[in-house]
Amino acid sequence: MTKKQKKVLYRILAAAALTVLIHFLPVSGIALFFLYLVPYLIIGYDVLRKAFLGILHGEVFDENFLMAVATVGAMALGLLGEGSCVESVEVMLFYQIGELFQSCAVGKSRRSITELMDIRPDYANVEKDGSLVQTDPDEVSVGEVIVIRPGERVPLDGVVLEGSSSLNTSALTGESVPRQVGAGDDIISGCVNTSGLLKVEVTKPYAQSTVSKILDLVENSSLKKAKAENFITKFAHYYTPAVCAGAVLLAVLPPLFMGGWMDWLGRALTFLVISCPCALVISIPLSFFGGIGGASRSGILVKGGNYLEALANTKTIVFDKTGTLTKGVFSVSSCLPAEGVSQTQLLETAALAESYSSHPISKSLRDAFENKELLSQDRVTDVEEIAGNGVTAKVDGHPVGAGNEKLMRRLAVSGFLPCQAPGTVVYVSCDGRFLGSIVICDQEKPTAKQAISDLQAQRVRTVMLTGDSQQTADAVAKNLGIDEVHAQLLPADKVARVEQLLTQKPPRSTLAFVGDGINDAPVLSRADIGIAMGAMGSDAAIEAADIVLMDDDPAKISLAMRISRKCLRIVKQNIAFALGVKAACLLLGALGVTGMQAAIFADVGVMVLAVLNATRTLRSVS
Amino acid sequence: MQKKFKIEVDCANCAAKMEEAAKKVDRVQNVSISFLTQKMVLEAPDDTFDAVLKDVVRTCKRVEPDFEICL
Numbered sequence: 136m137t138k139k140q141k142k143v144l145y146r147i148l149a150a151a152a153l154t155v156l157i158h159f160l161p162v163s164g165i166a167l168f169f170l171y172l173v174p175y176l177i178i179g180y181d182v183l184r185k186a187f188l189g190i191l192h193g194e195v196f197d198e199n200f201l202m203a204v205a206t207v208g209a210m211a212l213g214l215l216g217e218g219s220c221v222e223s224v225e226v227m228l229f230y231q232i233g234e235l236f237q238s239c240a241v242g243k244s245r246r247s248i249t250e251l252m253d254i255r256p257d258y259a260n261v262e263k264d265g266s267l268v269q270t271d272p273d274e275v276s277v278g279e280v281i282v283i284r285p286g287e288r289v290p291l292d293g294v295v296l297e298g299s300s301s302l303n304t305s306a307l308t309g310e311s312v313p314r315q316v317g318a319g320d321d322i323i324s325g326c327v328n329t330s331g332l333l334k335v336e337v338t339k340p341y342a343q344s345t346v347s348k349i350l351d352l353v354e355n356s357s358l359k360k361a362k363a364e365n366f367i368t369k370f371a372h373y374y375t376p377a378v379c380a381g382a383v384l385l386a387v388l389p390p391l392f393m394g395g396w397m398d399w400l401g402r403a404l405t406f407l408v409i410s411c412p413c414a415l416v417i418s419i420p421l422s423f424f425g426g427i428g429g430a431s432r433s434g435i436l437v438k439g440g441n442y443l444e445a446l447a448n449t450k451t452i453v454f455d456k457t458g459t460l461t462k463g464v465f466s467v468s469s470c471l472p473a474e475g476v477s478q479t480q481l482l483e484t485a486a487l488a489e490s491y492s493s494h495p496i497s498k499s500l501r502d503a504f505e506n507k508e509l510l511s512q513d514r515v516t517d518v519e520e521i522a523g524n525g526v527t528a529k530v531d532g533h534p535v536g537a538g539n540e541k542l543m544r545r546l547a548v549s550g551f552l553p554c555q556a557p558g559t560v561v562y563v564s565c566d567g568r569f570l571g572s573i574v575i576c577d578q579e580k581p582t583a584k585q586a587i588s589d590l591q592a593q594r595v596r597t598v599m600l601t602g603d604s605q606q607t608a609d610a611v612a613k614n615l616g617i618d619e620v621h622a623q624l625l626p627a628d629k630v631a632r633v634e635q636l637l638t639q640k641p642p643r644s645t646l647a648f649v650g651d652g653i654n655d656a657p658v659l660s661r662a663d664i665g666i667a668m669g670a671m672g673s674d675a676a677i678e679a680a681d682i683v684l685m686d687d688d689p690a691k692i693s694l695a696m697r698i699s700r701k702c703l704r705i706v707k708q709n710i711a712f713a714l715g716v717k718a719a720c721l722l723l724g725a726l727g728v729t730g731m732q733a734a735i736f737a738d739v740g741v742m743v744l745a746v747l748n749a750t751r752t753l754r755s756v757s
Numbered sequence: 758m759q760k761k762f763k764i765e766v767d768c769a770n771c772a773a774k775m776e777e778a779a780k781k782v783d784r785v786q787n788v789s790i791s792f793l794t795q796k797m798v799l800e801a802p803d804d805t806f807d808a809v810l811k812d813v814v815r816t817c818k819r820v821e822p823d824f825e826i827c828l
Contacts, residue, residue, distance in 0.1 A: 139767075185822060192819045198770065238767070245793055354761065357791040358798055368773055417769035417792070424793045 150178035171220040179227040196375040198411035205407035233739025244750040248428035254325040256290035293335040300331035308686040309434035359439025371412040382406035405724035414713040418745035425752030426702030434685035446699040450644035456601035458651035461577040467503035472571035488537040536564040557610035582690040589693035716741040765825035
């Protein structure tokens with residue numbers, strides 16, 4: 136408890152004790168009124184003060200003012216013998232107890248959310264003249280050398296100079312498998328060094344490092360409000376004046392016809408007591424805040440409540456293929472040697488012919504060949520690259536060709552057989568004879584299939600866009616079970632395709648585009664929700680997207696959707712619950728069934744329950 | 758220019774009301790007053806930022822006398 140909260144607690148205890156004491160004193164009439172005035176002032180003086188200041192500033196519909204009017208009114212009624220003064224003390228007591236409760240509950244969840252997101256490094260060990268100085272990360276400049284000991288958090292982005300260690304990235308990505316780093320590797324602030332000592336050269340100032348980017352993003356998420364939040368703001372704007380108007384009408388109209396002025400005045404004061412829309416105003420933003428906090432714990436950064444809300448209604452998800460569903464890394468998927476040729480011979484010839492090229496396909500050929508010592512570039516001479524065809528070279532003196540169908544036709548290779556397998560095919564020839572074909576594929580991510588089926592289980596239509604060939608795209612789509620494929624698209628075509636899909640989506644639903652953040656920024660911003668993945672360390676992706684997945688696991692998308700749905704469910708529960716209870720209170724109050732105490736009790740109760748319900752968003756979705 | 762400030766607000770409804778009032782302050786481009794994070798994010802033109810901030814703080818204090826800001 137903070138000092139402020141403790142003070143309120145003492146006031147509550149003192150006022151409650153006094154009220155009980157006065158109850159047993161043999162006093163009545165005007166003396167009783169003055170006696171009750173003491174606990175009333177103890178418990179309510181701050182409300183009265185704020186009410187007074189509110190009036191000075193022209194804030195008529197201030198809940199402090201309304202509480203003051205209600206309780207002072209009840210006191211006056213008590214003095215006139217219509218009811219009792221104790222009522223007004225009790226109302227103030229309940230009100231303060233509720234406020235205290237809520238302030239504790241909100242304080243606690245605020246702490247747990249900020250703890251979740253606490254990836255802020257406290258200090259950096261800067262190496263200066265051979266000794267280590269603990270410095271504020273803010274004051275370390277680019278190029279300085281810092282030392283990170285085991286158990287410490289990486290304070291700034293940098294490059295490892297010395298040492299090797301494993302890093303725990305779970306605070307950033309939600310991923311529990313540690314990442315291995317050694318000299319020459321980039322490291323990202325916010326990770327925790329778990330095993331060895333690392334010497335790191337700083338490459339980015341603190342303000343531009345990953346950790347401060349992420350913190351900024353999550354903290355500023357309150358700028359972008361969800362529709363539900365805006366609804367509450369609007370509602371709050373009209374609710375208080377409406378209730379006050381109701382109170383005035385209740386105090387004046389019925390007694391005109393039926394009489395009983397005092398009774399109706401009492402009922403009208405009950406209205407004022409429940410005029411604060413607090414339950415809604417606190418619990419709805421808290422739900423979104425909790426949802427965003429919980430998601431960031433799993434490595435999903437959501438840039439605003441509006442995106443979290445939109446994600447819950449997503450019915451179409453469009454994926455980019457390369458780097459999103461597939462690893463974006465080429466590897467040999469099959470070797471199809473011609474008759475009388477061994478697999479090793481085929482692969483060795485191809486790898487040697489391509490040994491001077493840095494193209495990813497050539498690299499994958501070299502990687503696939505196990506006996507690396509044989510791949511000496513001395514064995515290769517006369518290398519010639521033929522653009523759009525492939526490579527010709529002399530391997531151990533034999534003329535070799537490695538490339539596409541065009542190259543084979545150009546070299547007039549005998550026994551050439553085109554291959555129909557999806558993927559990129561490299562044909563190999565030696566001495567004018569066909570050696571066989573090698574199929575190179577981008578590998579699917581291990582979780583991609585699960586991710587797609589999870590989304591389909593949530594009745595989401597999945598679409599894949601790619602610049603790759605129809606054949607390759609179809610094969611990937613079939614394997615992963617994707618509903619719809621559009622292949623051979625240029626980046627501009629992707630935007631057009633997404634626009635077309637936007638017109639097809641079911642009404643009131645949203646469309647999300649998932650990409651790796653590289654060269655798909657226009658599509659990311661065109662879609663209702665842009666999701667970038669693998670963003671750890673990529674500024675462009677963090678800028679362009681609405682939701683950022685820190686690692687490159689597509690399964691996080693369905694997790695994000697589950698989190699957003701849970702959050703929205705809680706928001707709706709709270710809205711319905713709070714509005715329902717308020718309406719019931721107003722009705723029962725107007726009918727004179729319940730008094731002021733019951734009304735304030737219900738009002739405060741609903742607020743506390745709504746806050747507790749909202750904190751459920753924090754707990755991660757299993 | 759966008760800047761973040763630590764603030765102290767006691768009730769959620771006041772924060773909402775302050776935000777509404779602050780948004781109407783002259784030259785404020787965007788402002789968010791969060792009861793949950795106890796932070797205010799203010800966006801205003803660079804050249805008049807300090808003056809705008811002053812106006813915003815005064816407006817907030819009118820709505821809620823207990824409003825505190827750490828500059």
